[in-house]
Amino acid sequence: MITVHHLNNSRSQRVLWLLEELEVPYDLVRYQRDPRTMLAPPELKAVHPLGKAPVVVLDDGRVLAESGAILETLVEGFDQAGRLAPAPGTPAATRYRYWMHYAEGSAMPPLLLKLVFDRVEKGPMPFFVRPIARGIAGKARSSFIGPQLRTHLDFMEGELAKGPWFAGDEFSAADIQMSFPVEAARARGGLDETRPRLMDWLARIHARPAYAKAQARGGPSTPAS
Known part of the structure; x- marks a missing residue:
């Protein structure tokens, strides 16, 4: 199952939304920002060296970062009906x-x-x-x-x-x-x-x-x- 490493009030909310649109099940690992600095906690660096969210781990173990790259990869892999991306060449x-x-x-x-x-x-x-x-x-x-x-x-x-x-x-x-x-x-x-x-x-x-x-x-x- 896909795992989403999700930081509150961050770009990772877009990944959750896309997965809900695709009706793809996923596990959610939640992190909270430091209330003083508003930065992500250091634990995220154990998932990806930049220590930022979103980070997604796919079924095959690939680790994806950058929300745009994650969204495009998920659409290509799971949007079989072509609902969330226009037909190529249009x-x-x-x-x-x-x-x-x-x-x-x-x-x-x-x-x-x-x-x-x-x-x-x-x-x-x-x-x-x-x-x-x-x-x-x-x-x-x-x-x-x-x-x-x-x-x-x-x-x-x-x-x-x-x-x-x-x-x-x-x-x-x-x-x-x-x-x-x-x-x-x-x-x-x-x-x-x-x-x-x-x-x-x-x-x-x-x-x-x-x-x-x-x-x-x-x-x-x-x-x-």
Whole structure:
């Protein structure tokens, strides 16, 4: 049976959701972030050298890391009906591949930067350093991070005008992959009702039974990193 090494409030929630969509049974090993640092516990390094989640161990003993690679491998191996990936060679397949890579390659970096600079500004430090650190953090957010977030949110909003799902007319694993950055943007990146297509997309993924099952099994998730 597949084993998923799952960290709370992390990208590994997407793997649980995909497996629920595929109706593939799996064992779940749960880990909790350090409440002070919000980092994964060192025990994960016994599973994979980077000590990050998600990590999946397949039936044949192969260890997979990186959520995009895990999702693609699971779809290729278990989606016999072709429900969660468009047919090869179609325009939808091109869009599917794009969003599978865009999620981490383009959407997540400005969200991660915002998280880092927010913590720099609010974190403990000597009083004489605090004005300098806050000034640097504020400047980074206003001059680079904020404009980047708005650019990406506008881009995603515009792309959903072409179809109800990221790859086109049908729900796919690309929507599962995109869930983490979009939910992170809703939590801390400025996504709100001014972008109604993204908000509607969020409502529709949250309404999927497999999404609810993954949340029930893995725990309620608010993207943390």
